[in-house]
Amino acid sequence: MQVFNPYDMAVQQFELAADKLELSEDMREILRKPKRELTVNFPVRFDSGRIKTMTGYRVQHNVNRGPAKGGIRYSPDVTLDEVKALAMWMTWKCAVVGIPYGGAKGGVICDPKDMTASELERMTRRFTTEISIVIGPHSDIPAPDVNTNSQVMAWMMDTYSMHAGFSVPAVVTGKPLSIGGSEGRNEATATGVLFTTRRAAQRIGMPLKGARVSLQGFGNAGSGAARLFHAEGCKIVAVSDSAGGLYNESGLDPVAVQRHKLVHGTVATYPQGQRVSIPDVLTVPCDILIPAATEGMITQHNAEQVQARIIAEAANGPTTPEADVILFKKGSLVIPDILANAGGVTVSYFEWVQDLQSLFWDNTEITSRLEVIMNKAFDAVADQADLYNCDMRLGANMLAISRVAEATQIRGIYP
Template identity: 60%
Template sequence: MTMEQESALASAQRQFDIAADILQLEPGLRRILRVPQRELTVTFPVKMDDGRIETFVGYRVHHNITRGPAKGGIRYHPNVTIDDVRAFSMLMTWKCATVNIPYGGAKGAVVVDPRQLSMGELERLTRRYTSEISILISPDRDIPAPDIGTNPQVMAWIMDTYSMHSGHTVPAVVTGKPIEIGGSYGRREATARGLSYVLREAAEALSFPIAGARIVIQGFGNVGATCARLLEEMGATIIAVSDSKGGIYRRNGLPLAAVVAHKQRTGTVTDFPEADRVTNAELLELPCDILVPAAVQMQITARNADRIRARIVGEAANAPTTPEADAILYDRGIFVIPDILAGAGGVTVSYFEWVQGLQEFFWTEREVNAQLERVMVGAFNQVLRTAHERRVHMRTAAYLLAVNRVADATRIRGIYP
């Protein structure tokens, strides 16, 4: 297996190793932080609409809970593996530590294609999965959130199932819930809004205005489409977007509202009549000021990194760039905002939602967005300063901050017993 074919977990561990080497982390701490602390695999039955009983496999993994309760999304996807879940739980640890919120990292998944289930089947699957992982989750131990294939309704079912077992309503057991049952204003847009803040700061750091910047976005789901809208509101020009079926490109800028309407009508951005079609691979290599990979992992690799023509890459997806590609982009002067910083807006507002739920005191959307901007801009400036001081690229700088924070917390707490 080549480095480019390695698992998401092996890639995440190599990123950790780079930071651990620079920090001269002691061997004992390396062994603790390099692997998940706790893993749960469950196989559970679900009654389908036609009366059949199907079994599904699910996971919940805690990477590290030294700095606070475990935090991480739940993914419903037919191809998800335990190694994926391990990797994403590790990334969540570093993401929370990068923006310095008091959480550890977790991730959950069910091996299923939710698009093949009816609403009733999806609800029964969710409730049974929740009961299986209920030995781990609670407001002070592990707080799930939405991820690929899940949404606020799924979080509502999780919260309700947990609450029924507890005998009282427990809003703080999940985040990303509907507003009506304790969700936070601004949560749905949080990942994209956080990304827009750090892209604005990065453009300023590179001495060009975000207004007028040419933007390419791979992945036009909630994060990608919202990011496009927010950047357009800042004066940027969206020249290309894509989804899983392909992409569209118009040199002078796409009419974003029309593209969104086309996708809502047809289910895809492809065949939009006022633009040229491009593949997802071609889209990554278009000349632009800012490239936003907002789809899936391992999109920018050693095979295409030398053809990326963006000034800034803002990673909305988890692990879209391999370590080999990182080095190539850095050598070419391309400024990469890593996933553990660029994509941290979602978990930051999840933290705000959790705090609101525990206090039963809720904030306005303006208050949420102001606090999100404070956290994201502060974290960006810390990572940028570390990158300059250490003379490393932004990903390594973010890992240096995150790993050091978790290592310090581990040293201070000590090893029990």
């Protein structure tokens, strides 16, 4: 059985777009590889008194359009190839929505569910110190990702600031409001998914009200999207998390499901629904599918069974290139990850701008600015896909890669 490699998939997607753009081999040579890969091995003292050496990564893919930007994830499954892929996708994501960032990503190999709060704090602070040689408010700005949150960002910001000798709130985004965070950041990814899905529904003439929605993954993005789509009049028919899935054709109350998860640790045991497997959540009868878990979930083996008319990728890299071909032939509209979930990095950009100028906006202004950017990006990607008669992922990648290639060409190669 072939092992799924997200970096191979990211490069494959890049080459498909580069072929369509007729990009020169010299430009491909620059853009297909990360600019910088940092691997750190560092000791952490656990509560038991035992010291463990942890391994972490920070990868900067490209910084020709601005400082590197990307999340930090804590997971036992973190690999350098995964981080490289995510950094590349971040480059395209920032370019497709037109914000002045390059792409980065980071991670630590650990199981945060088996660690206490004090152990997580010590690990975070030591990891921040190790990668402080590459991060900074004008060089590389981390953010939350899988198994990290505003508290982790607060520890990172404080650690970096202690080394600087003064507060540097703009070194990370996704912070608590009390130390320079932004209104609207927690729900930004889900809000961006809603805005792009609303645009996609208009494009294919499908009413959003009454649409059946299935969500794979019930973390921050998935649970937030469930609440927002439910408020729009959609019917949430299926949800899942790492422990299993749940299906109810009559609809689920996402707030009640979230409360159940907080108490019982999973959505799968919620009583008002039929328990299903995690893969089943991708193929249940629905109009809108939101994969909000991890990479490589929709493949050539299950794409034919996907029934949704719109697939809005709240997760990074959930659909393989082989599955893209099948879905496009079927007439399913895939809103690619670098567009669908770009609400998070866009509001991170807003947070960074607010921190740098020490002037903050209210939630109404944040949401309004986000909607303008997401709608403009969706329309530009849709136009590109129409022009080249291709799926929206290829259209988005072509648009993003052409923008990064232009910046690279104009800046030239130093020396």
